[in-house]
Structures are given as C-alpha cells and as structure tokens.
Amino acid sequence: ETGVTQTPRHLVMGMTNKKSLKCEQHLGHNAMYWYKQSAKKPLELMFVYNFKEQTENNSVPSRFSPECPNSSHLFLHLHTLQPEDSALYLCASSEILVSFDNEQFFGPGTRLTVL
Amino acid sequence: AQKVTQAQTEISVVEKEDVTLDCVYETRDTTYYLFWYKQPPSGELVFLIRRNSFDEQNEISGRYSWNFQKSTSSFNFTITASQVVDSAVYFCAFSGSARQLTFGSGTQLTVLP
Numbered sequence: 001e002t003g004v005t006q007t008p009r010h011l012v013m014g015m016t017n018k019k020s021l022k023c024e025q026h027l028g029h030n031a032m033y034w035y036k037q038s039a040k041k042p043l044e045l046m047f048v049y050n051f052k053e054q055t056e057n058n059s060v061p062s063r064f065s066p067e068c069p070n071s072s073h074l075f076l077h078l079h080t081l082q083p084e085d086s087a088l089y090l091c092a093s094s095e096i097l098v099s100f101d102n103e104q105f106f107g108p109g110t111r112l113t114v115l
Numbered sequence: 116a117q118k119v120t121q122a123q124t125e126i127s128v129v130e131k132e133d134v135t136l137d138c139v140y141e142t143r144d145t146t147y148y149l150f151w152y153k154q155p156p157s158g159e160l161v162f163l164i165r166r167n168s169f170d171e172q173n174e175i176s177g178r179y180s181w182n183f184q185k186s187t188s189s190f191n192f193t194i195t196a197s198q199v200v201d202s203a204v205y206f207c208a209f210s211g212s213a214r215q216l217t218f219g220s221g222t223q224l225t226v227l228p
Contacts, residue, residue, distance in 0.1 A: 004159075042119075043206070043218040056215070088158060097214060101148045101167065104216060106160040 002026055004107035006091050012113045013081065021076040021110045023091030031097040032074040033104065034066060037088040049074060050097040081114045088112070117142040119209050121219035128197050129227050136192045136222045138207030144168075147211035149183065149190045154204040154221070166190065197226045 004025045013019050025032065034046040048056035049068040063085075065077040074091055088111050092104040118141040128134045140149065147168045152160040164174065166183050174181045178195045194201055207219040 009158075040124075040220070042220045043216075045215055048215070090158075090160065092160075101165055101210065103150070103162055103165055104160075105162065106152075109158040111158075 004091060004093055004105050006089075006107035006110050008110055009108065010111045010113075012115065013078070014115050015081060015083070017081075018077070018079040020078065021089055021091075021112075023074040023076075023107055025072055025074075025091075025093035025105070025107075027093055027105060029093035029095050029105070030071050031094045032068060032071070033092040033094075034074065034076055035090040035092065037090055037109070039087075043090065047076075048097065055097060078112075081112075083114050086112055086114045117144070117147075117209050117211055117213070117217050119207055119217055119219035121205075121207055121222050123222045124220070125223045125225070127225045127227060130199060131196050133193060133195050134197050134224065134226075136194075136205050136207075136224065138190045138192065138219060140188050140190065140207075140209050142188075142209065142211055144211035147209060150208040150210070150216070151181065151190075151192050152206045152208060152218075154206060156203070160206065163192075194224075197224075199226050199228055202226045 007022045031050045033048050036044045046060045047066045052068050063080050067075040088109045090109045091107040094104045120139045149166045151163040154160050171183050180193045182191045202225050204221045204223050206221045209217045
C-alpha cells in the first residue's frame, strides 16, 4: 500500500449505530488530519494530530471521537450520528505540523450516509 | 482569520478550450502559502502546486499554469487545451500563521468531448 488509505470507502449507518472510520498513511508522516466534506461547502477541518497528540478540535460535536494510536493510524469513532452528518470524510497527512508549507496528502475518503 | 473564495461554482468547456479557475484570498499574514488541489470523482485530493507569498513568479507545468498576484490577492489557475480527464473539482487553499489549510468551496470543471 502506498500513500494514504481509508476504510471503508462507503458506509451506511443508522442514527443509533456505532461505527469507526480508519485511516492509514504509509508516508512516514507525523501529522494527521480529519476533514468533513459536505456538498457545496468547503472542506471543514475537524481534528489534527501531531506526533499522536491532538492539537486541534474545531468545535466538533462529541458524537465524533478521534483516536490516534501511532503516527501511521488515525481513527474516527462515530456514535448516535444525525442525518446532517452524512458527508465525505477525508483523512490527510503531512510531514510535520509546524511548517507553513503544509502540503497534505489525502486519502480517497469514506462516503458516510446516516439514515 | 483567513478566507479563500472561489466564485465559480461550476464551469463547462469543450475539449481543447483554455479555462481559468479563479481564487481570491484574504489574510493579514505576511508569510503564507497558497495551494491548488484536484479532486477527481474517485475522491482523494491530489496536490497540484504550492506557492509561497514571496514568490510571485508565474509557473507553468505542461498544460497547467498559475498566476499569483499579491496586489489583488489572487492565485488563478489556467488549463490550456483542456481534456476530458481534467474534469474534476478544483480547490484553492491557504496556509498561514494558523498552520492549517483553509480551503475554498471548490470549482467543478466539466470538460465536454
């Protein structure tokens, strides 16, 4: 595997379900990100991890719970979601967080539908 | 706070036409980077270019060219002789003192055969 991978690619869940999204980067990077992409809206940064430590939580509801066990893996645990949470969830990674030239490498995303 | 505006929501062109995608940004930072990403139907964002605020030299890469004008806070992207494979959503993004990427809302480009 190369680059940034995400599983599953598609997920349909009910509002009472609990599910997790997985992201893995094979680039040796130290910073990882979760973004939400809704139709007709800019990408919204949700969480940032740098060397496994969460450095950013952009006022994300607690029904989204991130986990970063190591620099290569990032999870997004989902529970009691709402239909408006349906979106494409993108994971990204970059070498380090502190640099301005924050080139990020993105995974293919998980298309989430909440019924 | 920074803001990135891509006023063109959707553009359609016929193959071989040239097309320019507009990007305007707002910031108080003096040091920053600007980016363009391409999002094909498969979903992942593909990095196209990065430009820092001190380098206003235009850049050309094959059929792609970028025009950075600090005076108008614009970073426009031109595709010459467009091809069907260029059809995608294109995002302009900004990175400054907040060390985060701020994205525009994207421009859906459709190139018709």
